[in-house]
Amino acid sequence: MRVKIILLFLFVVSQLTYPQERKINFVEYNLNNGLHVILHQDNSTPIVAITVTYHVGSKNEQPDRTGFAHFFEHLMFEGSEYIGRGEFDKISENAGGQNNASTSFDETFYYQILPSNQLELGLWMESERMLHLKIDSIGVETQRKVVKEERKQRLDNQPYGTLQEQVFKHAYKVHPYRWTPIGSAQYIDKATLDEFIDFYKHYYVPQNAVLSISGDINIEQAKKEIEKYFADIPRGKYEIKQPQIVEPPLNGEVRDTVYDNIQLPLVLFAYRIPAQGTPDYYALDMLNTILAQGQSSRLYKSLVDKQQKAVYAGSLNFALEDPGLFITYAVANVGVNAEDLEKAMQLELDKVKDSLISKREYQKLQNQTENDFVTSNSTNLGVARSLANYYLFFHNTNLINTEINKYMMVTREDIKRVADKYLNNDNRVVLYYLPKKANSTK
Structure with a gap:
């Protein structure tokens, strides 16, 4: 029986590790x-x-x-x-x-x-x-x-x-x-x-x-x-040029309030970040995982589970061909106002700016990142799409096999550095989404 258990364990391990090694x-x-x-x-x-x-x-x-x-x-x-x-x-x-x-x-x-x-x-x-x-x-x-x-x-x-x-x-x-x-x-x-x-x-x-x-x-x-x-489809007659427009820096925080047909306030921060595939992109992507991937992530654990200031909290690394946005947001719990929720969100962002993540959290992050990378290419559709995107945006189709190395090279210091560099007030948009009735009472 013990031999069977060992063999079963080895089989399961081989199935878990094979996809990561498969070229x-x-x-x-x-x-x-x-x-x-x-x-x-x-x-x-x-x-x-x-x-x-x-x-x-x-x-x-x-x-x-x-x-x-x-x-x-x-x-x-x-x-x-x-x-x-x-x-x-x-x-x-x-x-x-x-x-x-x-x-x-x-x-x-x-x-x-x-x-x-x-x-x-x-x-x-x-x-x-x-x-x-x-x-x-x-x-x-x-x-x-x-x-x-x-x-x-x-x-x-x-x-x-x-x-x-x-x-x-x-x-x-x-x-x-x-x-x-x-x-x-x-x-x-x-x-x-x-x-x-x-x-x-x-x-x-x-x-x-x-x-x-x-x-x-x-x-x-x-x-x-x-x-x-x-082969017989003719080339297009137009010269195709992608936009070369460079967006100037925000040079100061942009704030606004939107009144919507909602019941609970939402607070959102959007920070300008570099284009996908740039060196800092990988550290920002991993920072996003720390903040918002799963219910054990920092934002969810703190704002939803511990403080109960939010019913949901998330983050999104909106990487694009040109410089994109790093977005964090939370939906307030009943009785919590937007100002208090913003302060709680800011405290969590300050933590990743002020201190290195622990070695244990870093190891978990690397495991999550590797798993996500493998999962994205676990189906024929996922593989076909990844191959197309790596060629289209980077002219390097083999990134499907090597891009994971760029993630694995990201250090704890890199994550703290990009948090401090990009998640600052002069580089962000702050939006409050409030119920329409809040506007009518003013």
């Missing part, structure tokens, strides 16, 4: 039209993830035409020359697959997860979107209604729903990060059919996209099928 092999190359292709073969399950990432997000929009990238997230499912209106989802589902998309400040991401024997079908569907997307008045008007309704449901009629908009509007004054991906309903209404067509022709082209595939494939066969469906 993710891939093949990457460019088609003549500029499309970058990344292939990862994993024959462990008969599943394939097909992703297409376009280097276009809300930061590529004009101030008076926000929401275009998000609009196309929807419009790309409308149909094409050879896919009937509304048939995209049906074709995928009938083949046993699922699909979706998302839009950020910097990119728009589309994916399909299919049985591996449907790889060719998925490639054909994605090539249709890239070459033959149907942009007509019927589709545009349909999606105008959908996008506006989504905004109502997710932002306008949701408690704290406008929080992201308010944060970025206050934190940026010249950079296009000052508006968020969901955009403005009024600008979507004003946009003409020709404007949507021009946006599509400008950004949804091979040289501005990464096709990343992970799963049960044969590399050489996949190359042939990719050639068949994507």
Whole structure:
């Protein structure tokens, strides 16, 4: 019996340590039209993830035409020359697959997860979107209604729903990060059919996209099928330039109060931070884990469990292609006012600025970071997305195997240093979200 227990223990340990040591092999190359292709073969399950990432997000929009990238997230499912209106989802589902998309400040991401024997079908569907997307008045008007309704449901009629908009509007004054991906309903209404067509022709082209595939494939066969469906798509005619706008420093704390249809106050701090992939980014990311990952994190433990000043407390390292934001926030408990909650939040931030984290907490942090890194690449979809992003933003696809080393090199001193450098009052936005009734009593 003892031998069996030892063998079982060794098996469990091997399963836990293997993913951390597993190298993710891939093949990457460019088609003549500029499309970058990344292939990862994993024959462990008969599943394939097909992703297409376009280097276009809300930061590529004009101030008076926000929401275009998000609009196309929807419009790309409308149909094409050879896919009937509304048939995209049906074709995928009938083949046993699922699909979706998302839009950020910097990119728009589309994916399909299919049985591996449907790889060719998925490639054909994605090539249709890239070459033959149907942009007509019927589709545009349909999606105008959908996008506006989504905004109502997710932002306008949701408690704290406008929080992201308010944060970025206050934190940026010249950079296009000052508006968020969901955009403005009024600008979507004003946009003409020709404007949507021009946006599509400008950004949804091979040289501005990464096709990343992970799963049960044969590399050489996949190359042939990719050639068949994507090689003849012409390059876009526009020169694609990413914004080079540099946001000036805040040079002083920005404060504001938003009155919303809520019951409990919310307090938020947003600090300017460097772009993703810069040396300080990794220390800030680990600081975020210390403050807010899980119920044992510092903010949650102190504000929610011990002091009971908040019903929830969190933090977010909002890293972007250009300098982003480090955000901490808390929702007040019943009877706790925003001023008291702010003081309690500030005390927790001061602790990481004034003192090194303990060696025990540091070891736990490294374990959490390594686990998160492995987990993010534990599925075919996760691998495909990571490969695409590492190429798109860093032109170093092999970071999927090596970026963890950048995290592991972060020291306790680095964490204290970045906390002291970036989490200061002159570099932040402070927002109070208060119930509307608090405004009416003034």
